Amino acid sequence: MASKIQPVKGTREFYPEQMALRNFIYEKVRAASQKFGYQEWDAPFIEPIDLYAAKSGEELVKKQSFTFTDRGGDFVTLRPELTPSLARMIAAKQGELTYPLRWWSFGPFWRYEQPQKGRSREFFQWNIDMLGVNSPEADAELIAVAATFLRSVGLTPERAAIYVNNRRLMDSEFDTLGIVAEKRLDVSNLVDRRTKMDSAKWDAYALELGLSQAQLDGLKNILGNFDLWKNSDELVRLFATLEALGVRDYVKFDPNIMRGLLYYTGTVFEAFETSGSLKRAIMGGGRYDNLLADVGGQPLSGVGFAMGDVVAGIILQEAGLLPEFVPTPAAVLVTVFDESMWLKSFELAAQLRDAGVNAMVFPEPAKLQKQFKFADKMKIKLALTVGPDEAANAQVAIKNLMTGEQITVKREAVVSEIQKIVG
């Protein structure tokens, strides 16, 4: 305990219990991705800073990235997002890939932000994208993947919802109000802030941005109109497809969903937990038409979303949806009766492992009481003992720690007896 060096701010240490949560999320992510036929891939964790500088704002590169100069003098950064790497990798092999391309990934990312609940500086993120098809039906598939994940972890439509909007729809509504194209970004930010400001201040802010009173009233009408999607052919087709895919109950139209990202061009969506303490998005994504052209590739449209493990983990924990933590993968503890029986215990454990049973041997001939206590704490189901009596008759004592029953069986029958109990 002499050393007091702390972990880096905003990082998390994965003790076995947290590791189990991370793996749980990973398994569910993989299952949902593979159910729809997506391939797993990954990109480097360290990238040249220019990869992001080209497309992203100064905020990202200068303030929110872990950047450093390597020993060769190159400026590099721990990846803050995956999409630029995706765009580069596709552009590099654009002609030889098979489209539509369906790729997913789950890996670490770093952002130099102020840590708080649901936001750390080092986190894992699920990214999933389909490229090469530009249709609302493809958008619907990605939303269905997201819904499939939510369902698979036990988040019902009452508990989690995916809110959908469409940039093109909003742009055309803005046009109708006479809001010029140059103001769209400001108006998007305005919409994003609506839930965070009180309405009088929000109105004042809108007028400050140069909207007329008539435009402001019109904007409020749009943002309150939850049937607006019926004006969009894309969204009508999207919702029809979601119906067919069996996930319509998870999805709601919401004209207030804008998303900060500049590169979204069509459908955008965000998932939220509806009742919990966290008001952060579980996942978010949308359609991007220009991404590849922006990095020098041939035009290629894509749709995708990302989900961070931090928010997802907190929500699952608070909702009580995590499976019970299993401290050890060992199904069996082989006790060590005393020093003279020690090697017998090792022989027995080796026999069990050969038969495919995960088995742990207590590391020393301690009092049996202590060994059983250990087995209990590790939630091991069975304790096996070879004492002098059992050894003399080529037998093994099997105690079922869940029921307290103990039986003594012939050595050659041990594996089948264990399998009978453990299943």
Next chain:
RNA sequence: GUGCCUGUAGCUCAAUGGCAGAGCGCUACACUGUGGCUGUAGAUGUUGAGGGUUCGAAACCCUUCAGGCACCCCA
């Protein structure tokens, strides 16, 4: 990067300027061939760290670190 709140035993927390405590957990024994339950006993500690005020600081002041909340941002 900004503002506010918090930091005490392994964990959850008490002690508001006067001897650092409780519950849970932990260790030992009852129980030297068997866990959970019960009983008895025991140890919990640089009060996040560093400095200052004071006869005396866990408490008040300053600095710093970490966490939380709200900004910023959310690629």
